[in-house]
Amino acid sequence: MTLKEYRSFFTESLLTIYPKTEIETFLYLLIEEYLGLNRIEFAIQPNYEIKEEKIQLLNKGLERLKKEEPIQYIMGHTEFFGYSFIVNKNTLIPRPETEELVAWVLNEIEKPTLHQRKINYILDIGTGSGCIPISIAKENKNTNLTAIDISEEALKTAQKNAKKNKVTIQFTKANILTEAKLDKQYDIIISNPPYVRNLEKKEIKNNVLLNEPHLALFVENKNPLIFYDKIADLAKQYLTKKGKLFFEINQYLGEETKQLLIRKGFNNIELRKDIFKNDRMIKATL
Ligand SMILES: C[S@@+](CC[C@H](N)C(=O)[O-])C[C@H]1O[C@@H](n2cnc3c(N)ncnc32)[C@H](O)[C@@H]1O
Structure with missing residues (x-):
């Protein structure tokens, strides 16, 4: 599946629960977390093929988002005052x-x-x-x-x-x-x-x-x-x-x-x- 295809699938799956802008943010964060691609890299490579094991990881995150789990708990960390903190x-x-x-x-x-x-x-x-x-x-x-x-x-x-x-x-x-x-x-x-x-x-x-x-x-x-x-x-x-x-x-x-x-x-x-x-x-x- 390409990044562009995954984006449509991910957005469709969450639209009844979150506003579109929030879904975009979740996707960017998960792509950065699991694929190591930042927003710009994401934007310029819509046809990037996501490996099957990475799709599994992204889908696990997606399932947790469907249960309204905070993205910070899904990723296991957050930023505070410019520093990184483990959260659970x-x-x-x-x-x-x-x-x-x-x-x-x-x-x-x-x-x-x-x-x-x-x-x-x-x-x-x-x-x-x-x-x-x-x-x-x-x-x-x-x-x-x-x-x-x-x-x-x-x-x-x-x-x-x-x-x-x-x-x-x-x-x-x-x-x-x-x-x-x-x-x-x-x-x-x-x-x-x-x-x-x-x-x-x-x-x-x-x-x-x-x-x-x-x-x-x-x-x-x-x-x-x-x-x-x-x-x-x-x-x-x-x-x-x-x-x-x-x-x-x-x-x-x-x-x-x-x-x-x-x-x-x-x-x-x-x-x-x-x-x-x-x-x-x-x-x-x-
Ligand atoms: C609102 S949170 C603040 C956490 C952190 N300081 C922050 O600002 O993100 C309140 C914290 O107080 C702790 N807490 C609750 N009852 C407490 C008690 N009786 N004595 C000491 N800590 C307590 C909780 O475990 C929680 O970590």
């Missing part, structure tokens, strides 16, 4: 909003002076694929990073990602909701914790709802800020004097999250929107 059903797929949070944190890390090169101790709570601490470690060498998750499987993947990206992170398995202490004082504490209320499930697309770990996403309707509450309490005790707390937040709960931090006695609270103009992240200091 135990790890949330890193989102572009979280890249904005990482950019904000990087901007706020204390810069070395002429006389002093300070190491910034940073903790990421609910690390998933490890995308946040690994990107920070890649971008800023004056950092020492620790990352916590409750999921052993997520931590195994995060560890592989640290190795793949050649950085050192201390990974710890812990349930942050029951931890009374942290291991040390931190200059920066970051978290993108579970924050989607069960009542918001109806807004969530099937590819997320049926595939991504619910442990990473959902919280009870009646206590949606449970993680923020607990992490803010720990941050009060374990942030250094000039320390900073960063959260990714539920877009519908920006004001509530801000009020929670005010009640806990935090200062300089700054709520920021993501590129889609939704309240998405917050920073506070002691």
Whole structure:
């Protein structure tokens, strides 16, 4: 079968589930993944004969797409902050909003002076694929990073990602909701914790709802800020004097999250929107 023929077959097979532009993107990604051809090479070689074994691989991907599995899980990796991360059903797929949070944190890390090169101790709570601490470690060498998750499987993947990206992170398995202490004082504490209320499930697309770990996403309707509450309490005790707390937040709960931090006695609270103009992240200091 030629590339041109496969394109028609692939598009036809998915048209009832996805828009055409998305199907094109899936095809380009799978062709690059399995055939090693980029978009331009694809476009200029419509009569390229695809080997039978490669068709088998592409068809396996196609079957998984029909079941609305995310393309990132099918390929087994994704890009975040320009770096490659292994992802699987135990790890949330890193989102572009979280890249904005990482950019904000990087901007706020204390810069070395002429006389002093300070190491910034940073903790990421609910690390998933490890995308946040690994990107920070890649971008800023004056950092020492620790990352916590409750999921052993997520931590195994995060560890592989640290190795793949050649950085050192201390990974710890812990349930942050029951931890009374942290291991040390931190200059920066970051978290993108579970924050989607069960009542918001109806807004969530099937590819997320049926595939991504619910442990990473959902919280009870009646206590949606449970993680923020607990992490803010720990941050009060374990942030250094000039320390900073960063959260990714539920877009519908920006004001509530801000009020929670005010009640806990935090200062300089700054709520920021993501590129889609939704309240998405917050920073506070002691
Ligand atoms: C929204 S995901 C964020 C993943 C990653 N930091 C990112 O931004 O893509 C939340 C993460 O918190 C972890 N988590 C859920 N409950 C937890 C708990 N009680 N203690 C520690 N981590 C928890 C999940 O396993 C998941 O990896």
